[in-house]
Amino acid sequence: MTPAAEIHTITLTVNGERITRSVAARMHLVDFLREQLDLTGSHLGCEHGVCGACTVQVDGVAVRGCLMLAVQADSATIVTVEGLTDSGVLADVQEAFLQRNALQCGFCTPGMLTTIAELLTVNPDPSRDAIRDAISGNYCRCTGYHAIVDAVQNAVAARRTKEAAE
């Protein structure tokens, strides 16, 4: 057996669930999430770390799922778009995407949302330029980005309004 095909056992937390699986050494994190856990919300757009469609949260940081091996995620905490959805942490941004039509084909959207989740954690009130900078590693071929920037701004404005009311 080649080293790449060697099987390793990993234990990690994915979307709040404790999971133990056997994986080949060469398997990428996003392939593991998709193929072994059926978490098909993370997408493969380029498999060489450029397009951002496979972006997932690893220990709270947005990471390219195609540039990390599953074995490297042993004991990590992973959150995918399915987890972000179930926890509701990004529900307002998702709703803003829907209302502003900030997605067309939807293939980039899970990665885009994961990057935006990280942005809003480090910068809760980003400018238009800051939003454009933050998502510049997430390619979208459909929207031209304008609507995505609008949607993030709309969600942020709604958060400010809600905070002011509280």
Place this chain on the structure above:
Amino acid sequence: MSVADQMKGLTFLDRPNSYIGRSVPRPNAKRLVQGRGTYVDDLRMPRLVHVAFLRSPHAHARIRGLDISAAKAAPGVIMVATGADIARVCTPWVGVLTHFKGLKSAPQYPVAIERACWAGEAICAVVANSRAEAEDAVALIEADLEPLPVTVDMETALDPGTPVIHADLGDNLAFERTLDVGDVDGAFRHAAAVVENTFSVGRHTGVTLEPRSIVADWNEGEEKLTVYHSFQAPHMMQDIVCKHLGLPEASVRVVCKDVGGSFGIKVHIYPDEMATVALAKMLKRPVKFVADRLESFVSDIHARDHRVKAKMAVSKDGEILGFEIDDLTGIGPYSVYPRTSAVEANQVVNLTGGPYKHQNYRARARVVFQNKVPMCQYRAVGHPIAVMVTEGLVDQAAHAIGMDPAELRRRNLIRDDAHPSTAASGIKFEKLSHQQSLEKLLTMMDYDGLRKEQAELRAKGIHRGIGLAAFIEITNPSAAFYGVGGARISSQDGCTLRLNPQGGVIASIGVTEQGQGTEGVIAQVVATAVGVPMSDVRVVTGDTDATPYGGGTWACRAAGIGGEAAWQSGKALRANILDVAAVILQSTPEVLDLREGKIVDKATGVERMPLAELGRVAYFRPDTLPADLKPEFVVTRHYVPKDYPFAFTNGMQASYLEVDTDTGFVKLLKHWCVEDCGTVLNPQLVDEQIRGGIVQGIGAALFEHCRYDAQGQMLNGSMADYLVPMSSEMPDMDVGHVVTPTASSELGAKGAGEAGTAGAPAAVINAINDALRPFNAHVCVQPARPEEILRALGKV
């Protein structure tokens, strides 16, 4: 008289529960933001196996032999199939149509048998239990390939000494079209100024974020082949699979669930996808092929690759007198099946000079074979080339005679009151709004203010440019596009509606969804036409077993053609419902209406009966209805445009940008578009089609380029090397509308998906040249990379 007409004084826009013209969210988008889409690669099915292809490393090579023994013995491998193996199951095709007279091409096989004709053509297939194992085994195939002389440069493809790619065809000329209208020589003889240039539009490709994907499953017990396909035209695929695998129509079902971007990339027949279908037939189990990004770059169709020598004659007072163009385009080694690779050059001839009044036009277009990736239709086929040439010359002419470029356009655009009209190329316009569009655009952008700002900044050494571009766009194609040439591609579409007992409506329709919002727009139209809440409408698309026969979504036909079919179907269902309601209520249909799921008194709006009650009676207690009443709650209506070959739209774009004359970098500051797609069914969806289209046009203008070396090797075939627009470098875009409905349909909607891509490159290139004007420098190459700009400035 239609139901809508019966509501005196009210159009469908004013109906009490109209969703038309409102920016309602797309019902199918919510699951996509939750990561719950179903793209082909997300499907899970028993006994699924995976195919990977060995692809030719040479642009042209004879396949002397393939040693597949090691690959066959590799772990997880189920089958290794050569081109000859697959040809026993799937016949070859030739990408020609009869309405392109003289178009020729060679037979193309799913997997090459004797020769590979481009670097990236599949030459052997391996099926294994996982994609990784299939790729491992591909690496073990020993291919004995004899490199052959290559034809790469389209400029020399027709020279006597250049190798002919398909000897049987005699030469490398796939297609030629010429046109000579009016008195072109006279126009140029009497011109105050003649401007000319050679325009180059580089090869680029679609880069759909979801790569091409297909799962085919042959179930021998059912004699049924099911093809799950990331594709735009399921019925076309069904027909072609039937033809080339020798199967009856009833044995083939094509299902297109969520599609992760298409842009015209996913509307062609691809050899590797046909091979996957053939392998499923051979193995009697599901086989999956998902292109990885590296093979996408060398197997997805490429687009454009045009060189146009063009000139334009203008009088001293700015009247455009005539155009002459000579277009040359390289399409790779085969004309792509079944739409052919002659369409783009044909469109360049049709569209160049199209917005203007002149009637003197001479054109030649030549389409040549070369050993590069096949070239075919991509978003806004031909338009960006024609618009760049036309608008580039118009700007040059304005400069030559010292007239403002907006004023020169104002004097020459076909007048809004001059329709119907015919362009010099022969294309027919029902009704356009160039003049209104230009004036609206100039107001939106504050043209005069920007000119003032530009002049002030120039004094400070800051070089900004303003670029304008008028465009026309082909939408709502009739059978004139493909059907008349023998292509079995439907130009008509149907919509079937079914009323369910609780008042829900299922709409199944032949047009398809790839993110444009097709399903949302159809739900809006159906809800409005029938008179039910939009939340009660469920739209089914992309399934040849479940929808009426139709063309799918391409060439901007989903809203205009699918929408009209849905509208007519909705009106018919509503009439049927009111007939039954009148019997139950002992009334007449004329005094009743259906609004928001309730039967109401038409005059007062007072509710007479919930639709669910009518459904209960009709479905569960038909015994209480008169014997001669036969409720018909499933209706189908079809639509195809017949009075014009195409519903042309029009519009105007503008770009404002800054050029760094030391680095050649371009900073996009703002972009504007005013377009006229007739009735706007959903303003937000239209605006986002325009914006997305603009950015794809900007990609072509500044970044996207399939770069080749002299041996026919693509040099930048990865996402890291092939540049696509990123959010940080894209501008905000203002979109405005003029509304000129087509009279060909009741809804009056035309297409909007390609307008942005049609006009944006010309606007950007014109803006760059406007910025460079003080330096007497000129760029007429797409993409206008910094290097091109520095070259124009004489700095490199």
